[in-house]
Amino acid sequence: MSWKAILSILTCNVVLMSASYTMLIPFLPMYLIQELGVPADHANMWSGVVFSISFVVSAVMGPIWGKLSDKKGRKLMAIRSGAGLAIAYFLCGIVSSPFQLMLARAFQGFAAGLWPAELAIMSAYAPKQKLGFCMGVMQGALTAGGVIGPLLGGILASVFGMRISFFIAAAALGIITIITFIFIKEPPRVEKTPEQILVAQKAEQVNLLKIPMIRRLLECAVVIQMAILILQPILTIYIAELNHSMENVVMLSGIVFSLGGFAGAISSPLWGKYGQAHGFFRTMCITLAISGIVLILQSIPDTLIPFAILQFMCGLFYAGVYPSINSILVKKSPPEQRGRIFGLMFSAQQVGSTIGPLVGGLIGTFIGLKFVFIFAGALMFLTSASMYLKPPIRKINRKKFAN
Structure with a gap:
């Protein structure tokens, strides 16, 4: 499969992944207050816990998933992470208490690893003379998604409500998973x-x-x-x-x-x-x-x-x-x-x-x-x-x- 085709597909995946994440994170404090009934004077505490728990869990799981990707395949890890994140976002959209949201975010951290899996796949396909360009494009896609996400999230939250934003993010991750499953081949060994x-x-x-x-x-x-x-x-x-x-x-x-x-x-x-x-x-x-x-x-x-x-x-x-x-x-x-x-x-x-x-x-x-x-x-x-x-x-x- 052409490295240019792989780069195009993975770039689209990364934009969707990054936008899905950044369209939700800035609005977590408001989600806690407006949807989950957290008092305003407790919102900062719950925001910190909900925000950090995902990072803590993913920091622990990152090397484990990375090692498994070397043994079991990079494509499999990308599919695992994409599907897991889709489920995590869906769960975040149906929770009814801050504690449930914390657990859903912890599961999100457990499922994380899509970005390193995409990088590992691209690094295997990129020609040596195009490595820097490919890594730069992937980073640019991550950044572009980070720009699109908050703007899109603000519009969706104001028009449809914040819960719908979680469901849309889950759908986007589901699309990434399907695209990876159908179009991406396991990098040749x-x-x-x-x-x-x-x-x-x-x-x-x-x-x-x-x-x-x-x-x-x-x-x-x-x-x-x-x-x-x-x-x-x-x-x-x-x-x-x-x-x-x-x-x-x-x-x-x-x-x-x-x-x-x-x-x-x-x-x-x-x-x-x-x-x-x-x-x-x-x-x-x-x-x-x-x-x-x-x-x-x-x-x-x-x-x-x-x-x-x-x-x-x-x-x-x-x-x-x-x-x-x-x-x-x-x-x-x-x-x-x-x-x-x-x-x-x-x-x-x-x-x-x-x-x-x-x-x-x-x-x-x-x-x-x-x-x-x-x-x-x-x-x-x-x-x-x-x-x-x-x-x-x-x-x-x-x-x-x-x-």
Whole structure:
């Protein structure tokens, strides 16, 4: 099957997956209050629990599903995750209490793993000279879905109600599952010699976290995800301050947030091409450092328009970080380990997603909103400097696993 056809199908899948997720998450607090009867003064507590439980469970399950994808097949794991997420969204739409919603979100975390499964499939089909482009397009699709989701979710919630939004998201995940089942073939596995089989068996016993390059990149992913998610609890409030009014603040926040997403969707494939030509590690360091600088600069404006321009600029550069990391992992790892590696990367992102909002809320409450941007930007810049000054140069290859 043509890699271009695979890329087209998986790109559509990722847009649907990301949009389904982001069309629901911003409205969870309102769902708790309006549909599940949670008192307004308890909504923040329940929102935090419901929001975090999925990340915690998926962080635990990510490496397990990744390992199974290496053994049982990447397509099977994509189908499993797509079907499981469809069921989870449906359950979220029929719950009648916050505790039931928490359990449904926990099941969502258990079913998670569609994104790393899609990446693993694409990495197996992508030609070496097109790897960066493919990873960039996939990241752009993820970002594009993140832009479409909140806008679509707001419209659906206002017209049909929030429960219907969950059912539509479940249908979208069902469509992804059917498309994967019908059109995607299990990536071909290269026939191995007895010696290569022995190496692969030894590789399965290796603790990937003990390999310096993988460990450093996972640590980098935790910090990056934490730095971006730090902003989530305070972004709407900060935009209201810059606008000097609470009028239309939800709409303005959606527009400003979407600017970074639009920029990322545009620039991700371009960064992928740049990394292919000039090196993915170099691209990662550049985009990470400039993203950090722009985040720090976002603490300076006192009006909304300069802040929005900087948000767009941040999206342009941030979009090059994860395609570069994913491309490095693909280029430096044996094919039989990629499910495990992408599973670990997914878990690292979930850990960062859990920690980030908590840290951002604390800094914004006790120090000030501007310092959230300074802290997040400094984290990203220092991570880039650390990676550049002490690069994870050890390579992962079959000989290493055989030793």
